[in-house]
Amino acid sequence: MVSRVIPVDPFDLVIFGGTGDLARRKILPGLYRRFWAGQMPEDARIVGCSRHEMSDDEYREEVRGAIQEFAIEGKEDAEKVDAFLEIISFVAVDATGDKGWKELAKKVRDEVVNAFYFSVGPSLFGDLAERLHKYKMAGQDTRIVVEKPFGHDLKSAQDLNATLRKYFAEEQIYRIDHYLGKETVQNLMAVRFGNVLFEPLWNALYVDHIQITVAETVGVGGRGSYYDKSGAMRDMVQNHLMQLLCLIAMEPPHHFEPDAVRDEKLKVIRALDPVQPEDLVRGQYEGDDKVASYFDDVEDPGSITESFIAMKLHISNWRWKGTPIYVRTGKRLKARASEIAVVFKHPPHSIFGEKANERRGNVLVIRLQPNEGMNLRVTIKEPGPGGMRLIEVPLDMSFADALGPDAGDVADAYERLIMDVIRGNQTLFMRGDEVEAAWAWADPIIASWEESGERPKSYAPGSTGPEEALMLLYREGRRWRDVKA
Known part of the structure; x- marks a missing residue:
């Protein structure tokens, strides 16, 4: 039985918390496997962001290590890995300040799907959303991905939703539950x-x-x-x-x-x-x-x-x-x-x-x-x-x-x-x-x-x-x- 792989449209995916544990264990290896399967277009771009200073090459080596450790056995093809790393870059940003945001805005293309993965604590969701808006990256077709916890109780969940909705419509918010x-x-x-x-x-x-x-x-x-x-x-x-x-x-x-x-x-x-x-x-x-x-x-x-x-x-x-x-x-x-x-x-x-x-x-x-x-x-x-x-x-x-x-x-x-997220399909999101x-x-x-x-x-x-x-x-x-x- 041959599984069908349907390619997605060209995209820019920005991962806030790009050096964190979730990015290393799940997000980046998962993206590589989709690249290996032929689902990602050649002109896709992935940008890792965190407060740490590092060059593109230093970040790519971190990603290489994550692929080697967590990618499915049999997919550690050296040429594929090198090709995947070519579409990856890094920008150091301050989630609560202005450092790095102008540089990030220059990297994000207007003509492709823009997705921003908030692989950080919920306390930073509002700051990230506000700066995406401030630096004109919160366009009508922009999508943001937020990880649980979605609040600690009803009041905090309502506050979090209200904060995100200041800058993004409900149709742009993807609350991810991997189950x-x-x-x-x-x-x-x-x-x-x-x-x-x-x-x-x-x-x-x-x-x-x-x-x-x-x-x-x-x-x-x-x-x-x-x-x-x-x-x-x-x-x-x-x-x-x-x-x-x-x-x-x-x-x-x-x-x-x-x-x-x-x-x-x-x-x-x-x-x-x-x-x-x-x-x-x-x-x-x-x-x-x-x-x-x-x-x-x-x-x-x-x-x-x-x-x-x-x-x-x-x-x-x-x-x-x-x-x-x-x-x-x-x-x-x-x-x-x-x-x-x-x-x-x-x-x-x-x-x-x-x-x-x-x-x-x-x-x-x-x-x-x-x-x-x-x-x-x-x-x-x-x-x-x-x-x-x-x-x-x-x-x-x-x-x-x-x-x-x-x-x-x-x-x-x-x-x-x-x-x-790239397809714009929210069926499996809360x-x-x-x-x-x-x-x-x-x-x-x-x-x-x-x-x-x-x-x-x-x-x-x-x-x-x-x-x-x-x-x-x-x-x-x-x-x-x-x-x-």
């Missing part, structure tokens, strides 16, 4: 809306419950100072998990175009019920002789910030009323894995006897990482003589198997999303009112536990989280899926 760029997440929409098989069953009549899990084996590590002010709720649930929830639960848009998709996602957020205290579990990982505890990682023995959270959610609309949606995410867990599991109800009557009722029913599993793909668990007869013995088997579709040698050429999330609606739902939940001062439950590193999280499902005769790396 939405994953191949499987987009395939979720294709499976739902491109096949008659699933959509008629995608409702409370046939779905028993849904599980969304984003588990990490690493701890907070070097992000301790940021993470302790954020926690799992702000860092993961309000954005990543919320977006996955919206895609799994939304109504079919009238057309696959940006505002139609985002309108339906917004309806899901606004239909979410408040979370009851008994339906929420917060956790904090302990340490052992091999790994540091959460307290050690954030250097605060009194911290009550959660590194794990599990919740039972309800959506009050006709499609999902009565169907619980369980979400969980955390650090230092058993496996690094992300998945969505749609658990369908049992058949209303079993013709195979009582033992057949022990079957757990059909489950559609969408794996986001590792090994992106999907599988559907179905019940069949066990082969061989001896009567009607039922077993469960997966109908598996992983991209590595389905695409064969071309699987490695599937663009990763950052590659796809950056190319979507709109401002989505961000604010998510904070409006999350703020009361956060406020309730901050007012109570209740400590998160402890859990052992390498476990599945606090035992109390298991009870969210056990008390209703359900159980979490055993996600594996």
Whole structure:
């Protein structure tokens, strides 16, 4: 199977924070892979910006090192790398001053797509937007890309949106969430809306419950100072998990175009019920002789910030009323894995006897990482003589198997999303009112536990989280899926 690569229009992409960790690990290697695949035009230009002084050649050597370390194996072609580096330059700019901005303005061409990637902290978003406007780089077709966090609460999100909208229209702002760029997440929409098989069953009549899990084996590590002010709720649930929830639960848009998709996602957020205290579990990982505890990682023995959270959610609309949606995410867990599991109800009557009722029913599993793909668990007869013995088997579709040698050429999330910015396609980006609606739902939940001062439950590193999280499902005769790396 040969994957199609559709070239984009000529562009100038300016990366503020061009020497930072995100640029080094994701943005620049991703751009090289798109260049290697032939998707970038020959006259594309990439400009790295930071406050550090360096020459074009010095910056190119930094980019070369990033490609060698993080580019996909098999794409480290010396001639390709040299050709890619030729389109890269560097300008030292002061985000809060005027240094370097005139030089940058001279580099940005008027006749091509202009995109500015804000790979910096949110505190600098307003300064960058203001200077792009001041130095006449904020044209009608200009696009800006901003990374999360999109605020710390509803008020800060509203202020941030208002600041950006002083200089740019909503149609020019691309709030990037790399989870939405994953191949499987987009395939979720294709499976739902491109096949008659699933959509008629995608409702409370046939779905028993849904599980969304984003588990990490690493701890907070070097992000301790940021993470302790954020926690799992702000860092993961309000954005990543919320977006996955919206895609799994939304109504079919009238057309696959940006505002139609985002309108339906917004309806899901606004239909979410408040979370009851008994339906929420917060956790904090302990340490052992091999790994540091959460307290050690954030250097605060009194911290009550959660590194794990599990919740039972309800959506009050006709499609999902009565169907619980369980979400969980955390650090230092058993496996690094992300998945969505749609658990369908049992058949209303079993013709195979009582033992057949022990079957757990059909489950559609969408794996986001590792090994992106999907599988559907179905019940069949066990082969061989001896009567009607039922077993469960997966109908598996992983991209590595389905695409064969071309699987490695599937663009990763950052590659796809950056190319979507150049195309002007906002379908996989969050709109401002989505961000604010998510904070409006999350703020009361956060406020309730901050007012109570209740400590998160402890859990052992390498476990599945606090035992109390298991009870969210056990008390209703359900159980979490055993996600594996």
